[in-house]
Amino acid sequence: MRRGIAIATIRDVAKLAGISVSTVSRFLNKSGYVNAETEQSIKNAIEKLNYAPNQVARGLAGKKTNTIALILPDISNLFFSDLARAVEDVAATYGYTVIFGNSDDQGTKEKRYIETLKQKYIDGIIFASNTFGHEDAEMLTKLGIPFVCLDRGPDEQNFSVVRSKNREGAVMAVQHLRDVGCRKIAHIYGPQHLVTGKERLIGFEQSVQGFDWYTPTLLEPADFRIAGGMKATERLMERHPDIDGIFAGNDLMAVGALKALHRMGIRVGEQVAVCGFDGIQTTEITAPELTTIAQPIYDMGALISRLLIKKIEGNLEEDRLYELDVKLIARESTLRRKNGI
């Protein structure tokens, strides 16, 4: 016996109320009729015994644990911790508990989590992890475990996807950079196996294709991280010292660009404008503050959480793609001239 004090069971309640266990259960779950008087006596008994249903037993009997899981690359990543916050907020509202797992974008870790979660009768899973693939989707479908994903392609089926308008966002970024007077804009793009990396690059190319100043060497790949953004910036500025605008595929790389430019003695905002993408909290604390195309991170987390729960409870009409609007947040890093935004 691990527990210190004895905990009341449904049987205790039934006994005290002078009725059977099944009636108490019916009352608890609001399934089937219960007489008004009986109900009152049950309530009294519950109160007196300080009774609360054992969720584990419920889980065994009903295969429902009121627990969902959130698999993400890394909870300490600024974007994902914001997302996690939203997911948990909504889950708590609906009476769900949330488990999280860091996949580090390693397929094996992710699969290990899935295995564990299956054995724990987790009700559903949110994948914000990049390694999630078709086979995983198939397996989960076969197991009958509901799931939803973040940032997948629009071609997915059998499951819902939440992401934001990456392509449009990239177009907005370029437009903004041009509005503040940039005439030679480079793009540091993220990993191409990620929708976010790919779509933002497409949006960029689409926006700059027509200009005579544009050349593919204004593109530089990086890894969505600060250090990568720094290196990419160095390479870009070396190739084209006259670059006056940089659109980074995400905020972390934009922060890297800020740092690199700073080290080169280039004044961000005045000489070179920098625009990021994501809208993580950190963009507010850089100097200069970072202009960014903000995703509604909290809303995305809240939506995906709500979708999963609806799906679990059988209230989701259909699986589909939800593309949320992004928003330009113009700050100091793109304040090129007085007549700029």
Add this chain to the structure above:
Amino acid sequence: MRRGIAIATIRDVAKLAGISVSTVSRFLNKSGYVNAETEQSIKNAIEKLNYAPNQVARGLAGKKTNTIALILPDISNLFFSDLARAVEDVAATYGYTVIFGNSDDQGTKEKRYIETLKQKYIDGIIFASNTFGHEDAEMLTKLGIPFVCLDRGPDEQNFSVVRSKNREGAVMAVQHLRDVGCRKIAHIYGPQHLVTGKERLIGFEQSVQGFDWYTPTLLEPADFRIAGGMKATERLMERHPDIDGIFAGNDLMAVGALKALHRMGIRVGEQVAVCGFDGIQTTEITAPELTTIAQPIYDMGALISRLLIKKIEGNLEEDRLYELDVKLIARESTLRRKNGI
């Protein structure tokens, strides 16, 4: 039946191996003897059926779920997401799953989590939440739920606490500021109901008490957040325009100080040196980069997680206070002169 495909049970394994359920269970838990041949046939059966024990059933029978919970103020807070990462890493290593909950430092939310966790037979809880108090400790003890805490006073009993050397860190901060030539140092202190806020203030006062330039008006309270740090800085600089060093009680407030000084046109590092406390990732991306007294955040998370698991498994010798070393990370924000560090 929610699950799509049928999942093998221990009974299936027993049947296929031609033995009884209890033998399989014994094998699974390595409790009691099992014949070599029998063992082999069990292994075969398990493999063939792709069997994995149902953790919920195990939980019901054994009151052990291999799940721990992490209650923190806010997962989207930079410090706590780093901590959460460490906690989960270690937990996963030991075969534990982790649930997290955001308390927002509201006692009611925290109590609600405790209630839920109890009903789910969670094995133990890590409290990084500030609202955790004596009554909670008592309740958990009575319930027999193991727990450990972050950043509590040294006077706690019945449970282990992990924190870092806050007072020493504050002394180090002042020493460093003096080393780089500061002659009038202010302190933005955090909430005094938190050990971190209190201890750092004590360390500061202890360090500056002897100096003739010191006066209590060099102290300014704030809330451990960026905006609070900004306001405090403004007030301080107004009162004492000749302040040349600021020690903020945590990094977020230090970031606020950076921003405020920047707005006032004061060059951080040269005119006024700023030192934070915590060592969150963000300190690397401010401009200038922020000098800070770094707590070993990952280590703290790893340690507290390990402690809890040991306690759960009955391997923790005694409950005690673990005070980890902090480390000065000198960066641009305190680079006052060439002969500075």
Add this chain to the structure above:
DNA sequence: GTGAAAGCGCTAACAT
């Protein structure tokens, strides 16, 4: 409207 009883999948005596 209410109760009896089987069963969820596993563990842990206890017996052999």
Add this chain to the structure above:
DNA sequence: ATGTTAGCGCTTTCAC
């Protein structure tokens, strides 16, 4: 060394 059996606490037919 292995099998039998009684729970763990709840849900859910199926009778009454």
